[in-house]
Amino acid sequence: MDLILYDEELREIQNLIDQLHVDARSKIVFVVDKNGQQIAGAGDLGSIDTTSLASLTAGNVAATDGLAKLIGEKEFSILFHEGERDNVHISIVGNRVILVVIFDDRSSLGLVRLRVKKGSQELTHIFDRIVEKTKSQPSAGLEAAFAEITDDDIDNLFS
Amino acid sequence: MAFINYAAREVNCKIVYYGPGLCGKTTNLQWIYEKTNPTNKGKLISLATETDRTLFFDFLPLDLGSIGSLKVRFHLYTVPGQVFYNASRKLILKGIDGVIFVADSQEARFDANLESIDNLDKNLKEQGFDLMKIPYVLQLNKRDLPSAMPADVLTKELRVKGEPVFEAVAPKGVGVYETLKECAKMVLKELRRNA
Ligand SMILES: Nc1nc2c(ncn2[C@@H]2O[C@H](COP(=O)(O)OP(=O)(O)OP(=O)(O)O)[C@@H](O)[C@H]2O)c(=O)[nH]1
Ligand SMILES: [Mg+2]
Numbered sequence: 001m002d003l004i005l006y007d008e009e010l011r012e013i014q015n016l017i018d019q020l021h022v023d024a025r026s027k028i029v030f031v032v033d034k035n036g037q038q039i040a041g042a043g044d045l046g047s048i049d050t051t052s053l054a055s056l057t058a059g060n061v062a063a064t065d066g067l068a069k070l071i072g073e074k075e076f077s078i079l080f081h082e083g084e085r086d087n088v089h090i091s092i093v094g095n096r097v098i099l100v101v102i103f104d105d106r107s108s109l110g111l112v113r114l115r116v117k118k119g120s121q122e123l124t125h126i127f128d129r130i131v132e133k134t135k136s137q138p139s140a141g142l143e144a145a146f147a148e149i150t151d152d153d154i155d156n157l158f159s
Numbered sequence: 160m161a162f163i164n165y166a167a168r169e170v171n172c173k174i175v176y177y178g179p180g181l182c183g184k185t186t187n188l189q190w191i192y193e194k195t196n197p198t199n200k201g202k203l204i205s206l207a208t209e210t211d212r213t214l215f216f217d218f219l220p221l222d223l224g225s226i227g228s229l230k231v232r233f234h235l236y237t238v239p240g241q242v243f244y245n246a247s248r249k250l251i252l253k254g255i256d257g258v259i260f261v262a263d264s265q266e267a268r269f270d271a272n273l274e275s276i277d278n279l280d281k282n283l284k285e286q287g288f289d290l291m292k293i294p295y296v297l298q299l300n301k302r303d304l305p306s307a308m309p310a311d312v313l314t315k316e317l318r319v320k321g322e323p324v325f326e327a328v329a330p331k332g333v334g335v336y337e338t339l340k341e342c343a344k345m346v347l348k349e350l351r352r353n354a
Pocket of ligand 2: 212
């Protein structure tokens with residue numbers, strides 16, 4: 001099913017990860033859907049190619065999910081990559097989105113874990129609401145945006 | 160499965176290049192990457208083996224511009240064609256909006272093409288898609304090779320549902336953009352139909 005993100009929910013997500021970014025003393029906090037589409041980010045985003053980050057994170061999670069099923073686990077809900085300078089903490093939220101936190105030695109794994117746990121619960125609620133909203137008004141706004149599209153408009157995209 | 164970001168007025172669609180090993184999927188993406196204006200493309204990511212075979216996927220984000228007030232973005236992926244990478248191939252099909260099947264025109268690869276279409280059909284089903292219903296385009300690649308089978312024969316044998324067919328020579332860019340364009344159009348029309 002399509003996921004439709006409206007201003008109201010996006011603002012809630014943004015506020016939440018802005019806070020998480022501060023609380024976890026992280027460099028970057030990033031939310032990606034499982035198919036690799038970026039949803040929101042906070043922190044030093046200028047320093048990184050966020051589109052690539054989104055696609056690789058989703059690929060990473062998908063591969064790990066596959067691995068989990070193979071050995072009979074439901075999922076690995078947390079992935080952690082430790083680098084010389086930066087570390088990446090990846091967690092699955094509400095079974096449908098991925099929360100990425102990048103941090104260095106100004107923070108710690110313990111702190112990040114703690115903050116992510118709290119943030120995840122709130123994120124889950126927001127996404128539950130987004131799913132509800134998409135279900136109850138599946139084409140709210142969509143019709144207006146797409147109805148105006150003609151075949152010529154689509155052709156013109158490629159000229 | 161397109162991801163629609165209303166806040167940013169953005170539609171993101173995912174197109175996957177499928178086909179047997181060495182048929183030219185990665186080459187299609189490389190050509191598109193090289194020829195696209197820098198402002199309209201992101202990085203081309205290739206997760207490949209040391210011998211340049213796709214190991215997991217290639218990924219290229221493309222900005223097509225706007226329709227009305229909506230920004231249209233395409234995420235292009237290739238799958239690894241080698242038979243034993245099937246587990247990875249399935250993962251790449253998640254959330255797709257359209258498929259481009261790249262066939263290798265060489266006679267020696269005829270069976271590999273058929274097996275790959277069959278594999279696509281199975282993997283799509285597993286992910287909850289129906290090959291007969293999704294936007295789908297057939298590309299006959301490697302038309303420059305002497306061992307290429309006649310296009311009309313290939314079309315007859317490989318076509319699954321009267322989908323558009325394009326002849327291509329991917330390293331030279333012949334037919335590459337045309338194939339993508341057609342699939343992208345089909346995806347957008349499908350989105351509009353479902354809106
Ligand atoms: N002559 C000729 N060679 C081609 C053509 N398209 C691709 N090739 C060559 O075929 C080889 C394999 O191409 P790739 O694009 O890597 O193939 P692939 O489908 O991505 O292969 P996997 O990643 O293993 O699935 C490369 O050496 C290409 O240069 C074509 O139209 N004509
Ligand atoms: Mg390849």
